[in-house]
Amino acid sequence: xxxxxxxxxxxxxxxxxxxxxxxxxxxxxxxxxxxxxxxxxxxxxxxxxxxxxxxxxxxxxxxxxxxxxxxxxxxxxxxxxxxxxxxxxxxxxxxxxxxxxxxxxxxxxxxxxxxxxxxxxxxxxxxxxxxxxxxxxxxxxxxxxxxxxxxxxxxx
Numbered sequence: 001x002x003x004x005x006x007x008x009x010x011x012x013x014x015x016x017x018x019x020x021x022x023x024x025x026x027x028x029x030x031x032x033x034x035x036x037x038x039x040x041x042x043x044x045x046x047x048x049x050x051x052x053x054x055x056x057x058x059x060x061x062x063x064x065x066x067x068x069x070x071x072x073x074x075x076x077x078x079x080x081x082x083x084x085x086x087x088x089x090x091x092x093x094x095x096x097x098x099x100x101x102x103x104x105x106x107x108x109x110x111x112x113x114x115x116x117x118x119x120x121x122x123x124x125x126x127x128x129x130x131x132x133x134x135x136x137x138x139x140x141x142x143x144x145x146x147x148x149x150x151x152x153x154x155x156x
Contacts, residue, residue, distance in 0.1 A: 097137040
Protein backbone atom coordinates (compact mmCIF):
# COMPACT_ATOMS: atom_id res chain seq x y z
CA UNK A 1 0.00 0.00 0.00
CA UNK A 2 2.80 2.37 0.94
CA UNK A 3 4.69 1.79 -2.32
CA UNK A 4 1.55 2.32 -4.38
CA UNK A 5 1.09 5.76 -2.80
CA UNK A 6 4.77 6.67 -3.35
CA UNK A 7 4.53 5.58 -6.98
CA UNK A 8 1.40 7.69 -7.51
CA UNK A 9 2.98 10.78 -5.92
CA UNK A 10 6.18 10.32 -7.90
CA UNK A 11 4.18 9.99 -11.14
CA UNK A 12 2.28 13.20 -10.34
CA UNK A 13 5.58 14.99 -9.65
CA UNK A 14 7.01 13.85 -12.98
CA UNK A 15 3.88 15.02 -14.81
CA UNK A 16 4.00 18.43 -13.09
CA UNK A 17 7.70 18.80 -13.89
CA UNK A 18 7.17 17.90 -17.56
CA UNK A 19 4.20 20.23 -17.89
CA UNK A 20 6.24 23.11 -16.48
CA UNK A 21 9.27 22.35 -18.62
CA UNK A 22 7.30 21.84 -21.81
CA UNK A 23 4.98 24.82 -21.31
CA UNK A 24 5.40 27.40 -24.03
CA UNK A 25 7.40 30.29 -22.71
CA UNK A 26 7.48 33.44 -24.73
CA UNK A 27 10.77 34.08 -26.40
CA UNK A 28 11.96 37.69 -26.66
CA UNK A 29 10.93 37.56 -30.33
CA UNK A 30 7.39 36.46 -29.42
CA UNK A 31 7.13 39.18 -26.76
CA UNK A 32 8.27 41.75 -29.31
CA UNK A 33 5.75 40.52 -31.86
CA UNK A 34 2.95 40.62 -29.30
CA UNK A 35 3.94 44.18 -28.34
CA UNK A 36 3.92 45.19 -32.04
CA UNK A 37 0.46 43.70 -32.48
CA UNK A 38 -0.86 45.44 -29.36
CA UNK A 39 0.41 48.76 -30.70
CA UNK A 40 -1.12 48.03 -34.10
CA UNK A 41 -4.53 47.17 -32.63
CA UNK A 42 -4.37 50.33 -30.56
CA UNK A 43 -3.84 52.37 -33.74
CA UNK A 44 -6.64 50.48 -35.49
CA UNK A 45 -8.98 51.05 -32.52
CA UNK A 46 -8.40 54.78 -32.79
CA UNK A 47 -9.29 54.71 -36.52
CA UNK A 48 -12.09 52.17 -36.89
CA UNK A 49 -13.67 54.35 -39.58
CA UNK A 50 -10.75 53.55 -41.91
CA UNK A 51 -11.01 50.72 -44.44
CA UNK A 52 -8.22 48.52 -43.11
CA UNK A 53 -6.87 45.73 -45.29
CA UNK A 54 -4.81 42.77 -44.12
CA UNK A 55 -1.94 43.73 -46.44
CA UNK A 56 -1.77 47.25 -44.97
CA UNK A 57 -1.95 45.94 -41.41
CA UNK A 58 0.83 43.43 -42.13
CA UNK A 59 3.00 46.14 -43.67
CA UNK A 60 2.57 48.31 -40.56
CA UNK A 61 4.23 45.59 -38.49
CA UNK A 62 6.76 44.69 -41.19
CA UNK A 63 5.41 41.20 -41.85
CA UNK A 64 4.20 39.27 -44.82
CA UNK A 65 0.45 38.64 -44.89
CA UNK A 66 0.91 34.98 -43.98
CA UNK A 67 3.31 35.76 -41.11
CA UNK A 68 0.94 38.44 -39.86
CA UNK A 69 -1.99 36.04 -39.97
CA UNK A 70 -0.05 33.42 -37.97
CA UNK A 71 1.23 35.96 -35.43
CA UNK A 72 -2.22 37.46 -34.98
CA UNK A 73 -3.84 34.07 -34.56
CA UNK A 74 -1.16 32.93 -32.11
CA UNK A 75 -1.47 36.16 -30.09
CA UNK A 76 -5.24 36.71 -30.06
CA UNK A 77 -6.79 33.47 -31.24
CA UNK A 78 -8.41 35.42 -34.08
CA UNK A 79 -7.53 36.12 -37.68
CA UNK A 80 -6.73 39.77 -38.50
CA UNK A 81 -10.18 40.27 -40.04
CA UNK A 82 -11.87 38.68 -37.02
CA UNK A 83 -9.88 40.95 -34.72
CA UNK A 84 -10.90 44.02 -36.72
CA UNK A 85 -14.57 43.01 -36.56
CA UNK A 86 -14.24 42.33 -32.82
CA UNK A 87 -12.81 45.82 -32.23
CA UNK A 88 -15.55 47.40 -34.33
CA UNK A 89 -18.29 45.50 -32.53
CA UNK A 90 -16.92 46.39 -29.09
CA UNK A 91 -16.97 50.05 -30.11
CA UNK A 92 -20.44 49.62 -31.65
CA UNK A 93 -21.79 48.28 -28.36
CA UNK A 94 -20.32 51.27 -26.54
CA UNK A 95 -21.75 53.75 -29.03
CA UNK A 96 -25.20 52.17 -29.00
CA UNK A 97 -25.25 52.03 -25.19
CA UNK A 98 -24.02 55.53 -24.53
CA UNK A 99 -25.01 57.72 -27.47
CA UNK A 100 -28.13 58.53 -29.46
CA UNK A 101 -26.35 58.61 -32.82
CA UNK A 102 -28.37 57.49 -35.84
CA UNK A 103 -27.19 54.16 -37.27
CA UNK A 104 -25.79 55.99 -40.32
CA UNK A 105 -23.37 57.88 -38.05
CA UNK A 106 -22.43 54.74 -36.10
CA UNK A 107 -21.84 52.87 -39.37
CA UNK A 108 -19.62 55.71 -40.66
CA UNK A 109 -17.66 55.84 -37.39
CA UNK A 110 -16.95 52.12 -37.63
CA UNK A 111 -15.98 51.96 -41.31
CA UNK A 112 -19.13 50.34 -42.69
CA UNK A 113 -20.36 51.43 -46.11
CA UNK A 114 -23.99 51.63 -45.02
CA UNK A 115 -26.24 51.29 -41.98
CA UNK A 116 -27.52 48.07 -43.56
CA UNK A 117 -24.02 46.54 -43.71
CA UNK A 118 -23.37 47.62 -40.12
CA UNK A 119 -26.70 46.24 -38.94
CA UNK A 120 -26.04 42.86 -40.57
CA UNK A 121 -22.55 42.65 -39.03
CA UNK A 122 -23.94 43.62 -35.62
CA UNK A 123 -26.69 40.98 -35.84
CA UNK A 124 -24.09 38.31 -36.66
CA UNK A 125 -21.98 39.44 -33.70
CA UNK A 126 -24.62 40.03 -31.05
CA UNK A 127 -27.60 38.03 -32.24
CA UNK A 128 -29.87 41.07 -32.27
CA UNK A 129 -30.29 44.23 -34.28
CA UNK A 130 -28.57 47.45 -33.20
CA UNK A 131 -32.03 48.92 -32.56
CA UNK A 132 -32.95 46.06 -30.22
CA UNK A 133 -29.56 46.26 -28.49
CA UNK A 134 -29.99 50.01 -27.97
CA UNK A 135 -33.52 49.52 -26.60
CA UNK A 136 -32.22 46.89 -24.18
CA UNK A 137 -29.38 49.21 -23.14
CA UNK A 138 -31.79 52.11 -22.66
CA UNK A 139 -33.95 49.95 -20.47
CA UNK A 140 -30.95 48.91 -18.36
CA UNK A 141 -29.64 52.48 -18.15
CA UNK A 142 -33.11 53.76 -17.29
CA UNK A 143 -33.16 51.43 -14.32
CA UNK A 144 -29.80 52.80 -13.18
CA UNK A 145 -30.77 56.41 -13.85
CA UNK A 146 -27.68 57.05 -15.98
CA UNK A 147 -28.31 59.62 -18.71
CA UNK A 148 -27.33 58.84 -22.29
CA UNK A 149 -25.36 61.39 -24.24
CA UNK A 150 -26.84 62.85 -27.38
CA UNK A 151 -25.11 63.42 -30.68
CA UNK A 152 -24.21 67.00 -29.72
CA UNK A 153 -21.83 65.57 -27.11
CA UNK A 154 -20.07 63.33 -29.62
CA UNK A 155 -16.50 62.50 -28.66
CA UNK A 156 -13.86 62.78 -31.32
